[in-house]
Amino acid sequence: MKLSQRKGVTTTEAILILPLFLLMVFGLLQAVQIGIGLVVVNYGAGSIARKVGREATALTTASVPITNHQTDFAGLMIAGLNSKSLTGCYDTSNTDPNAVAKNVVVTAQAEIGAFPIIGPMLDKMAPNFKSTSWSPGCTEDPVPAVGFTGPPYKFIVRGMAVARRNYLQ
16 A cells, blocks of 8 residues: 555544543543542541540440541542541440440541543443442441442542550540
């Protein structure tokens, strides 16, 4: 094939490859953003759990007074994160009578907006990836780390921390 016959081939190839390249680039950026979100939310939950564990004096099974820490958690949000919820409670699954104090369990959730290319594509290609509703519990059971909702398409990042009160006092 002569060079004069290949004039539009490069443009056509670029147009065909560009969407895949952009999807790969934005997918990688979204994955990094979710990874940063996981680190920040887990750090925030741990920080709040330590604060609440130091402040708590009464041994109770009721929920932990955490409302005054909502602004502390919201202040940690970076990289497009929006704080969604922060809950705390005393671990009621530990029934050991020799326990000095109940552990403080803090669960945190934040939202990250999905990129315009990623959200609809993920909704069409993986509809089972969508998150069901999740409510935090007062046990040290593992927390589902990442969820997806939409439209509007958002990733939900969750974290949990346990503060062992007998070491904090």
